[in-house]
Amino acid sequence: MRKESFLWLALASSFLVLLFILVPLLRMVSAPSLAALRATIIDPEVLRSLWLSLYTGISAALICFVFGTPLAWLLARSEFRGKRVVEAIVDLPIVIPHPVVGIALLGLVGKNFWFGRLLHEFGLRLVGNPLGIIMVMTFVGLPFYLQSAKEGFASVPPRLEHVARSLGASMFTTFFTVTFPLARRAILSGIIMCCARAISEFGAVVIIAYHPMIAPVLMFERFQSYGLKYSQPVAVWLIVVCLLLFVSLRLVGRGPERTRSGGAR
Amino acid sequence: MRKESFLWLALASSFLVLLFILVPLLRMVSAPSLAALRATIIDPEVLRSLWLSLYTGISAALICFVFGTPLAWLLARSEFRGKRVVEAIVDLPIVIPHPVVGIALLGLVGKNFWFGRLLHEFGLRLVGNPLGIIMVMTFVGLPFYLQSAKEGFASVPPRLEHVARSLGASMFTTFFTVTFPLARRAILSGIIMCCARAISEFGAVVIIAYHPMIAPVLMFERFQSYGLKYSQPVAVWLIVVCLLLFVSLRLVGRGPERTRSGGAR
Amino acid sequence: MNLRIENLGVELDGFALKEVNLELEKGDFCALMGPTGAGKSVLLEALVGLVPLKTGEIYLDGKPLSGLPPEKRGISIVYQDYALFPHLSVRDNIAYGLRFRKVGRSDLRMAELLSRLGLEALLDRFPSTLSGGEQQRVALARALVIEPEILLLDEPLSALDPNFRQDLRRHLKDLHGVGGTTFLLVTHDFPEALSLARHAAVMVNGRIEQAGKIEDIFLHPVSPLVADFVGMKNLFAVEFSETSARIKGLEIELGRKPDTERGYIAIRPEDLVLSREPLSSSMRNSFAARVREVRSHGFYAEIDLEINRLVFTAVVTSRALLDLKPQPGTSLHLAFKATAVHLIG
């Protein structure tokens, strides 16, 4: 009996937590009428903001993938002094309040700092520009990609790399024929998490670029100007688009793996 | 030579990533004059917002700890149909754009829904109230706590629990004398990450409660009203307070462990 | 009967235990043997109460256990990997169970176990600072201090270095004599079982193939599977006629008349006597054989010999090897007594 009461308590508490997460989202998704949803998705302003959110988010995730992969690999494979410091630095973007991220990046690339003025002279406008949005998103998304990719690399047994080296593969070839293929799933997960985090960002983006409006900013503006009811349909569409993106990424990532190990039990 | 070029490439890319994270933050911290910093920390409005951020963030983390621990334990220890669905639900708050979170919660507890009106009749005001802020922070912080606690529980070998049971300990006692103490570090990490995520939230909070102002909202307001220069000192103080909090939590969590395993090599 | 397992069935991830029956007397030392994957550990988990039974029942002193959670069963377990609590000192590890079970004179009991296992000096250490052998001794003390009815040992020696293994084997023998606790030892190592246990059960594919006195299992295995497991290498399917067995033109004298016409015979490798010249002895079976392969294993060597395309394996000491000097292709004489031939199945 005591055993069961402990289990029941745990189950009850877990249910509460799941309800707390699900109910608001379900309520929101079910709140707007179909007519409102239809009207929203043909609104060119909404379409523009959804498209902007998508491509800036995906760009940020790809930048994290290209530049973050070597760091993730180093963190997974080598021991060095100050490694814990590097890991702490990498986690900083999670901990920094979102408007602070925007303020910090603006302080660097804004016109009241020499670096920002330098960029401006070279024609690189970041403030109020998709490029700036991508920069902010890259900043907040990095830790999510690095975390997942690092775990992926760490789960590849070093012995496999040693064998590859002893068979004649260079460090470079070993990475691309052994390490990377085996960490593929974790890397894809990292890209998805990074992309999701990037698209969900609001507080940092709004400081660097209120315009052009990404979907969360548009939603915020509609909420402030017209109220809750007019922001809900945009929220629903944003969620639908994100889910479609992530599910299709997962399917693309899983497809080849299945074929390959077709003989596996 | 080829080996070295691969390593150098990885190191260069890693440096770039670390600089990208560190430089804006260092620039921001060093931008305000000491006088501005001093003036900011004696501003009662700033002090109020810092204090509000701290206690709502900590409250959210504690709520996650109390209600989330059983779920984390179940996810780590039991296999059941639909476990992947539950895990996906638990990750939702990371993926949902921040204003959407605010809109979803407002849609539930706001006055244009029966549930919100019911709460209001019972005297439970959430909108524009610290309670509402805590609710939003709990929502966005939950996945971070659950993730870490789940990993902590999963890393405790089930055999230790089996042995404890066979020695006469009930499920309840086993949890508190074996499982929990061994997962302590991960649980503390989870609380810290959850607290950090909660304090950093802006987009969702701003929709539920613009007033009373948490520090990120105050910062945003100062940025909009007075410009970058007047928001930077608040940002610096917020970061300092957060760092102090997390470092002291880590120290508190580590102290006893060291004494205990004093005999360990 | 202290422990009675009746028609027990378990299903688990496609693996199943079927119709397991076993009885242990109080204070017995029984070995549960069998190849890897036979279901030995699953049976232990069923005894402890960690997996649900599909059929059957387990009785402890006549009382059914199936409703009881693990903590109410009075069955302790010692795992191969020690499973000590890493956050507790050796003292707290050993005393862990005492707060739940009221054991009379628990101080005395603890002191005796500590001294028998030589753990007094280690009480304030933490598990991570102990050697494998020390950790397993602590695990033993922790399991025994609460005076369980049954002690389950899940391959307790196999993770240890050979030196510690011998040491712990002695401790196990020693401790078994003291309390009234029944020991059930899981092992896939027949020699280990032979050196420790009185009774044994051999498990194959989720079933108990044979149970009884360990010598009986060693001498009279009931099936080819068991015979192979206990080291009866020379196992042949034969036809019987009168008191002899025929296979591939070879006639082997049995000295007795079997009940059936067909069956298996087995001869222990160490019962085969090898010599360079034919022996004039009382041994009824004597053949000329050709050496096929010699495998040295340090103390002893295995020699494969061929007679009429039938391969026999003999075991001799390294000493004998130097005398016989067998080379693949050369001839030796092979002899064995009629009584060394075991009839199976």
Place this chain on the structure above:
Amino acid sequence: MNLRIENLGVELDGFALKEVNLELEKGDFCALMGPTGAGKSVLLEALVGLVPLKTGEIYLDGKPLSGLPPEKRGISIVYQDYALFPHLSVRDNIAYGLRFRKVGRSDLRMAELLSRLGLEALLDRFPSTLSGGEQQRVALARALVIEPEILLLDEPLSALDPNFRQDLRRHLKDLHGVGGTTFLLVTHDFPEALSLARHAAVMVNGRIEQAGKIEDIFLHPVSPLVADFVGMKNLFAVEFSETSARIKGLEIELGRKPDTERGYIAIRPEDLVLSREPLSSSMRNSFAARVREVRSHGFYAEIDLEINRLVFTAVVTSRALLDLKPQPGTSLHLAFKATAVHLIG
């Protein structure tokens, strides 16, 4: 010399290899033995080029290796846990190295290895669907198909079931004959080394204690550590006088005069002859002894006997056990030849 290790030193996390010297001829089969933690695997890693040398040099065919990365050394390695690439088929695993090393007639070479190792039917399978023995055969093929100068084998048999182990041992012997590749086998199991290798080196605490022909190490260990490792159980510190050794009032005839006054003697357990009555034989040493303990190990049993508080361990077959019926406390006669006594150190 094919491989020459000169004064090699490595430091790694507080563990160190010191002054390691070893020479292997082309096509040799050398066993690197020693207890766990002796540094055998570290030496392999140094040979492959995965850990930096602190001192010394490794020469392959006279050329120093220390500047070369692992992929340029021509040294293949096979690990205990197979280390197959899980995302590649058996075919792609085996062919992995061929794109980097230009090997003449690589198709022929591959076909021959596949047929010798019986892998033809498995080519399209993935490693996760293979048994341990099959995986290790694939790992062997993968390492050998590129015709390496040296093949390092890091305890390749110890993760296998006993049945597969024998099978793979045969394959190793077979493959060694074929190419000109030098085999260096790491093992902590002396019998395994004895059954496979021609030469051997015994490593203890990061140093090579003894190297040479494996029979020489078995018969004439240079130090007590090596003696203990190769199974010389009866090891005593003695004083010599004329042709005999004295210890605790016991006089043991050696049949020859040692150079020193003190030293060690060792007698293999299987060289001790036990009997119920005193034997009238040519054996120069014969004593009455008391049985202390009997440990049965299946094929053979170890018996501890005491003479003047000196403990001897003898090994006999289980068969002999039934004849001698030794019980702790009873008396037996123990005899051994003077030539069975080995002088050490």
